[in-house]
Amino acid sequence: MKHLSLGLAFAALAGSVHAAELGAVDEPIKLAVNEWTGQHVTTHIAGEMLKAAGYKVEYVTAGMMNQFQALADGDLDATLEIWSSNVSDEYAKKVAEGKVVEIGDLGLDAREGIAYPAHVADLCPGLPAWEALKDCAGVFATADTLPMGRLVDYPADWGTPGADRMTGFALPFKAVPAGSEGALITELRASVEKKSPLLITFWQPHWAMSAYDVKFVDLPVGNEACFTDPAWGPNPDAVNDCDFAPSRIFKAAWSGFEEKWPAAFEILSNYELAVEDQQPMMGEIDVDGGKVEEVVTAWMAANEAKWRPVVDAATK
Structure with a gap:
């Protein structure tokens, strides 16, 4: 499925999202940083958007598979790039318990x-x-x-x-x-x-x-x-004799996030990132040796029209 450009998607959202209260701006929003470069890019863009709205942000190193207990406990507030093909059973458990909430797709075609x-x-x-x-x-x-x-x-x-x-x-x-x-x-x-x-x-x-x-x-x-079903596929004696399931990439938050930081919740819920934006930044970091923070800062400055509408729609 072809993905709308980030700018168009954000512009459309700007007309439908209503402004919300900022909430506890004196307390940092803790975003999970997992083990791969693309996730670092995704998370730092989200963090910079929250900062632009007036929030404090803390980046916390967290394992992809074991982050959901911390999210349920409120030790982490959000994680921004969960791959459906690689998510642990713990995630579903915490969602069922009402301790973690899903906050929409990231929009990456994967x-x-x-x-x-x-x-x-x-x-x-x-x-x-x-x-x-x-x-x-x-x-x-x-x-x-x-x-x-x-x-x-x-x-x-x-x-x-x-x-x-x-x-x-x-x-x-x-x-x-x-x-x-x-x-x-x-x-x-x-x-x-x-x-x-x-x-x-x-x-x-x-x-x-x-x-x-x-x-x-x-x-x-x-x-x-x-x-x-082992009977399905070329090997009648085993499961997994097929390609990976199509990957859905989505975001999740601590269940108390929306009440504590209403506008931030709207920003992260409506935040999307296109492959065309993420992939070049990954190359700048992994190939050219750039620092995540510097690469993301440069992208934010050059692409304000792609992210500013979501921040403004949630806060003004």
Whole structure:
């Protein structure tokens, strides 16, 4: 689905959102900072919007999977980039308990999957078809995985979606969790520079998708039956023999947020960010070495028409 430009979306919102009370401006709003660069960009833009409205903001480092207890307890006030394909059961539990509330989609068009740099197709003929991996797993083997191939999966606290696919498709690969997003990028860079084999769990939006010409393996389209019924899909003995479910990216807050900071709640609820805005900033940080704060500040100054209407609609 094509995404409206951020400016158009915000302009439309500005006409429909009503001004609200600011609330407890003397107390900082604590925003969760998770483990990947795109989330840092998302969160700092949100924080700068809140500051522009007159709020104090505190950025708090929090693990993606374990942040929801802190959110339920009010030790965190909001988290701005939750991926539906990678969210923990704890999130649903806290929402059901009424301690965490969902505050709308972020608006990023996203995809996750099993991927490889384009040159790897020469090393494993038949790609992008997933069946090709049955015959060339040995190409991806390392000393630690022999005789199985090696899949570099997400960091352990992001879940095990890559490992789940290897099991689901009965592919002879061992999934090895990366230590961080940076470790995933290091793997991609080394593979491209050396023209060496690499199979990796990855996602878009991400600057590395274009920088390293990353391609996704073609897997059967994911649906709920695939994740619950072993009989569905090419492997009758396992679930997860399909692609990742389409990712929805959304935001959540502590249940007391709206009452404590009404205008801030409206700002974060109506805040959206387009891939076209986020992805270049990720590249400025991860490729060019820019600091998150400086990159976001520059973007805010150059794109005021894209975010100011939401702040003004909530506060004036």
